[in-house]
Amino acid sequence: MKSMTAFARTQCSYDWGLATWEIKSVNHRYLELHFRLPEGWRELEMALRERAKHQLARGKVEFALTLTLDAHLQRPSLNDDVLNGLIEVIRDVRLRLPAASHLNAVEILKWPGVIAEPQLNREQMLADLTACAEQALQQLNAAREREGAALKALIEQRLNAMEKLIEPLTDVVPEAVKSYETRLRERIAQLQADVDEQRLAQEVALMAQKLDVAEELDRLRTNIKLVREALQEEGPIGRRLDFLMQELNREANTLGSKASDMRLTEAAVELKVLIEQMREQVQNIE
Template sequence: MPLTSMTGFARADGESGTEAGLVRWHWELRSVNGKGLDVRFRLPSGFEGVEARLREELARHLKRGNVQATLTVDRVRGAAPLRVNQDALDAVLAALASLQQRIEVMPPRPEGILALKGVLETCETEEDEEGHAALEKLVLVSFSEAAASLARARGEEGRKLERILSDQVDEIERLTRQAAASPATGIEVIRTRLKAQVAELLGASPALSEERLAQEAALLATKADVREEIDRLIAHVAQARELFAGGEPAGRRLDFLTQEFNREANTLCSKAADVSLTRIGLELKAVIDQLREQIQNVE
């Protein structure tokens, strides 16, 4: 199983016909890197009660990342039924009867009376609790689809990211082996340099005791030998490849490993007494820094 990125985008749409009309909804999920799983929901009024279930569902698919989930709901009202407002109709008819007693007027047509404001009313069908609960269930199903789609998108991005990381680890290994093969790390070169440093030390302080001279020589030898750093770098390369192939979220461990890489590269540079070895150390630090930046996106 490849590594998974924390960067991704997904969407899901749905619709349902109800007595109150047609309801359409739209989910958008976006995720970026984060230390843990931090989710922010933007839900329309009336859907606040499903947030806990949404969080639980998302946690089934993702382990880390900052996620923003937005739900948009549109209601398309159907043709509402009409009813006659009896009170308004009675008032109109009473007014017409009173008017006919005073002046001669043509009898009113029924459609004319019904067209008067307030005589005909539309009956809006309100969504009941059962209908809203059914709608919530459908919206949750759509969210589950969107969460699974987001996980797939992050997986696809992770496969691309893994190729980049593998190339960078390969480059770290190449530079490390180049440092190991450098003439500056050879035993004879170190011995010659050590002799020169000890001679310089004796020239500066001829009265040094044998014990102090041995201590200084041991310290110089430790500073000159980079084989330990090279061995650690090679071990870190192997560990990185194991984490790539592990199939589990490895972002945190890889982030820690880049710190170890950087520590060994810094020590290599500080011990280098040769320009070519310093150059290799600086190239190592540059690649490790690029590796660290990319790993910030790994789940």
């Protein structure tokens, strides 16, 4: 079980310099990947997308790469071919247009291609950057698993609390029906009227039917069991848990609507609070 919220940062040192990968992940309905790569290294994206899809199922994930080349590769050098060609063009222009202004050295250096690109072994660098990104992905997955374990513990605490609330409710309905029958008899006695036992039995039976929440309690227990089973499964379970939270909430609402005993009403409110707390946590589960 994994959370969708995590962050990973990995630095890798090579002969050519330093690579820093940062990956951050937040909750999302689907897997959405974004990349912030230095100019000239966009070709990394396709390979990283495939690797991410094999390791991540859901979440909005952003990869960011920072490159710091070694000092000897950052030392500028002239591209003799481009510079010589530019000098020839400048000379030709001055012959044709003697009044043309002269270019200073700084302006010449700004010309595209005059400063030679550092000689990089791109194939080796691509392999190094991909391997470093793989380390960052593993670190991200480990963080998601740790967060997932924490969420699992929180949800199990709420499930235990729900079971403690539900357990005594089975005895509430018979007690409430008995109390209702007693109140009816006392009221009839106050009115000094004859008791129609058949009619009284019908009224008590109707109230018992109205108060009967055995089905709702059974469904709550069943859904709690299904949540526990889902928590033990491997792979993405977030969508299933979200559905089960909806089912639990529906049964708690039904329980509250049928409650005419204060104990049932209070239990329904407490159940809804616990379910809402779980639902908020479930939104972060992959």
